[in-house]
Amino acid sequence: MAIQCPKCSSTLIAARNMGKKVCCGIGIVAGGAQGVSNALKGAKIGGEVGAFFGPSGVFMGRVAGALIGAMIGGVSGGMAGAQVGEIIDDRVLDNYECLQCEHVFRID
Template identity: 40%
Template sequence: MSESFAMPPSAGIKHSIVLCPQCGSPQIQLKQTGKKLGGAIGTFAGMLGALSSASKGATVGAVVALRTLHPANPLNSITAAVLGALAGGAVGCTTGATLGQLIDETVLNNYLCLHCGHTFSNS
């Protein structure tokens, strides 16, 4: 009975073969330069932004703690800063990679022919 519900491996999947416009070879590789660079820049910017915000928050927290005379645990603010930096880096990486992929698809020559070395875009 499970055979009636089984789908062939290629069902619903559309494959498009990209050929090199110079030599006609199907041996093509995606370079994804924009996606990689955007992800790296986004991660760095996200982490810097989160750490900057965390340092401002830690300063305000220290001032409030001194005024109320409750000792503040420095490990709490360090932990919050590290977790905030990781979260900011993750969000920045995702945003940067998405933007980089858009740039790859529209602006850059994102395809590399492994046969002749020609780079080209598919648009």
């Protein structure tokens, strides 16, 4: 389906995806916060697993566990944020911009 500008009927339309961009950013930050608690859990689990390999294993396990936990938090937060943003783009924001006359509009 070609999207048309309601003002000048141009079909040169760009999706702005503002909600997606903003929410993805928020999600990464929120996910990062979640990641901190994941990191603590990861460090604990990593330390326990690493204990099988002696004292240096505990240290390595904690570092790896913390990093993995933090990454999972940030990535899943960003993905969840992008999904929420997509819904906001589709339903709430004026998501389309005419490249011809710069008119911003949304499609119901």
